[in-house]
Amino acid sequence: MAAVMEATVDTSAPQARWRFGIGARLALAFVAIVGFAVVACIVGWLSYERLSGELSRMTDEQMPQLAFASRLSKAGADIGSVTSVLAGAESRAEYNEIRSTYTSRLATLRALLEENAAQSSTAALLPLAEEIAANLNKIDLAAGKRFTLREAMRSDIDELRWVQTDLLEEADPLVDDIRFNIETETRKGEGAAALAEQQKSEALLTVVSQANLATGLIGRLVNATTNEEMQETNAFLGDSADELANRISSLDGWPDSITVRQLARRILDQSNASTGIPNRKRSEMRQAVTLSELAVENSRLVDALGRRIETEVVAIEASAADAARRAAAAIETGRSLLVAIAILSILVATAIGYFYVHRNLIARIRLLASAAGAISGGRPTAPIPPPEADELGDLSRALTLFRQTRDELVQSAKLAALGQMAAGIGHELNQPLAALRAHIHSATTLIGRGKGDQAVNNLEKMKGLTGRMADQISHIRRFARRPDAQLRPVDLAAAVRDALSLLEHRFEEEAVELELALPESGIVLVMAEPVRLEQVAVNLIGNALDAVTGRETRRVGVAVETSAGTARLVVADTGHGIAPGDIGTVFDPFFTTKPVGSGLGLGLSISYNIVKDFGGDIAVLDTGPAGTRFLVSLKGPE
Template sequence: MGLNLHYWVRHIGIGGRLFLAFVLISSITIVASSLATNTYLQLSNKLQMLQHQDIPGLDAAARLNDKSRLIVATAPLLVSSESNTARLQAMAELNSAIDEMDQLMRNLPDYNRYFVELIAQIHNSLTLLNQNVEQREQVHLELIQALLITFPRLQRLIDQIDQLPSSESLAIISRLYYFSGMAEKIRNDASFNELDYTFLHLERLGTEIQKEADALNIPDETLSELREIIKIGSRQGALFLMKNKELDLLYQQSFYLQNSQNHIQQLAAQINQYTNRTNDSIESSLDKAIQSINISIRSVLLLSLASLIVAGAISWFYVQRNVLQRIQELQQNMRAIASSKLDTQIRIIGDDEVSRMARDLKHFQKTAIQVEQTNQRLAAEVVERVAAEAQLKATQNELVQAGKLAALGQLSVGITHEINQPLTAIASYLHSVERRLDKEQPDKAREGLAKISRLLDKIASITRHLKAFAREAGTELSPVHVNDVIQDTIELMSNRLREKQFQFEYHPGPPGLTVLAEPIRLEQVLVNLLSNALDALEVASFDHLTQTLQPAVRIQVVDKNTHIEIHVEDNGIGIESDKLELIFDPFFTQKEVGQGLGLGLSISYNIIQDFGGQIRVSSIPNQGSCFTLILNKAEQ
């Protein structure tokens, strides 16, 4: 089988061998594109998982932390509120916060019974605290009312004793005033020790007042009133019982407040633990995504380098050293024969077009010898030589076409350039997303993830477009918002605009303006046009030192009723009139070697043609250029 394959390869000819080489290079390019596309699809799946699972969990955890801090800050208001309305409002806010926490926790992936019990305990503690505060305020109000009744009775009793004729009544009156002051102290006692101290003094004063009253001739009605006052100031009286109950409720509310805060701390610890696990998961996913991108970049570069090496090897070892060298030797043999050196040695190697030409030349050599021997065969020799030269010319034209095919194979290197800018932007956005997540800014992180998703779609669109470069695209068209696509383009090129500090103007069209197109490919056209405009400004600012105008780019959207026009204008170096008809041809470029492949405007032209639109250009050398996209309006 190896001999048959070798024989088949030797007999397929130069065109067949070059076709096999082109197939090999194209296969390497397809493998590189498939590898990159697969990597980007995996990355898109991971980012979507982050967007739909981990980031919502982080958002819920952050909101839970906010609600827990709200409860910690609001719970003391149940105790410190000066009015019942304020306390009821605080309790309503606490109940609302607890309900929201319960709903948020039910959305957590690892929601379990422990969270239910914590929420219930926090709610019960705060409810009991509120009830306790209400009871304490009620008891405190009753105590104040009792004191307000007691003080007038004491004053009346003092007035009655003051009317007694005995001088010893002054001692009783003095102790009664002292008794009144100690009774006033009851409302401010903040502990059981202070309360016991107050009532010990009141009982001692009551005993002393009772002894002195017994020694005086006091009317029975006044003596009875005095005994009731002394009983009120004892630990068997209503004042002691009410104040003792108030202090007991005060200690209970401290317990309930501390208990609710302990439960909130336990809940916060669980939330922090969940947040840390989610952050670790996100960080791990991002690291894997970055590693996958790096591997894909290295693989694409290696495959592109391999494609370049294969193309160079084919060009040098086969075309240069085999085909061209044999043709040159054949040409030398032909010149020698043409100069009457009919004994020239003609080598015949292989069985391809060149070897067949060598056989024809050898046959021509034999014919030339025969012609030299006889003048009658001279005309036939001339005819054969003309035919041989015609065949040689056809072969040379075929080699030129083969050179074009080899050059087309080298275009696989351009794939890296086409996707390098979105890949760089993806790496930047990934870094930005990581920083946003570290700063607990999930909304801005989601914006970065959405931008990455759009860039991935753009990369897939670029690879599909390069693959379908030689045939009509079959992408389905849909209504596209013009202003949104232009805004995306400006954002993509914003770094370059800021770096060069060119004057930039954007005049959008009416809101909601749509055209029949495909958004990613339309954005690619706008990026090509804007990039070319910036390149023209860079050259102008470097070469035309006498230019007085500030380098500027303007994008304007004009509604023409039946269609939409997008103008991209610059005041750069412009385009010469004899080159305007060539700018949309493939591989035509005015840039230096290594600055571009000359495919941007050609691709843009094909895209606009696929949209059913037109692209026009007007330019004045050293004054600027204007590219106009004419697109059909989409049906509303």
């Protein structure tokens, strides 16, 4: 055993004070990934800092400018919408209303420009606004004169209509008188007098008709909208005025017509081209032309202002769009860098996970787990990965040491079992040896007496005894050697019989009754390995013998059953049973209830792992004060 431990110590590698092991490698990988995360945070922070700067500039500069551009554009559009209707107002009230709106909007524009006068582009708009205001004053003057003249002409027209009405009222009685006089003079036979009355009647009616015509022409002249229409109406009005003047002169000798002549002259005075309504109409037309020219100038100024405003708005929008593009570029740059860092992080993490964790750590851990499972299952040839300079290398060395120790312990347990069976083995061998000595002495005597046939019979008996001894020694050597890992069909009943043959002396010496129940067919095949299967039977039957030691009723039952491709081995005893708290630990290594020095506590643990390695199951079937039964279930060959 000391040699074994010495070899085990030699296999362990010296421990270095410091090494670049799994912890250090994973820490380095963690630092690398954290470093990528920190770099990503820094890149994100710088990108968002740049974006924040662009957004701040947009908030502090571009947004006010866009708001100013919007207000400026609206103010220009408001002025432009009023300009087109300002010169077309038909009354002073309408003009004053439009002019008030125009003035208010112009004041809004000027105030807006003055608020942003610090900008050179905005300051250039102020002179245009001033020109528009100056032109508006000229429009006010021209419009005021025009509306004054129009109001005067409307007043004159109203007066002429009243004069015309009075003229008709004055002319009707005179016409009636003339008719009466004509009839009277005609009855008297005064033809000359009647003719004179007829002439007065014609002159009066002509005055009335020409006065009516002149009044109508004056009304038409007042409503004229073009120079051609005004000149044409003036020509007709001049002819009518001349005829009216001649007819008024023909009535000068008629005292009764004085009122008619006065009213007709008032109409004639308003028809005068130099002092009457035609003169005021020409003045009104000149003011209309001036107003139209001023309106055109105002439209030009407003259009220029609109173009300047549009240029300013476009510049502001371009500046805002440029700021937006810079912000978008900052976002895109940050996004690209973050994506690149994320991809690089994923690649590094994937490389670490695949090449180191998966292909190195996990592969070695799987090999170690497989080796540990093989060791626990009793497979001594399970491969263990070569040790490296890390923690798994320590585990590999520890598993190698554990396997060596386990193999030595298992072998020691088997040798201990053989040691316990030594007395029985000696008994088994001593009986044939004693019989051999007797047969040799008898054969010598018979040969000496010349009874060769009887001596040959003794020799045959001696041959049988030596064969029996050879089989016994062969069985013991087979049980003591290391098992094979390859599973094959094995006769469970034969394994039970071999185990009983090794423990037969204990049944005799300890006066234990054996109840054996094997199938009548005699062969029960299961998938196992002969030596290890026999070891399971030896362990279970040996534990049963230990359990009945000191009991009044010492009986051990061994039964083999078959059912639906499965074989069952049941080992029963009449011992004290297993305590309820120990049932869950009876298959743990080194667990034992025997006195110190009576066992290592490995029998059931080794049996458990062997049965699991065979693909079977082992369990405590039942236990109590009357005894315990263990059940082993094994698969049959397919």
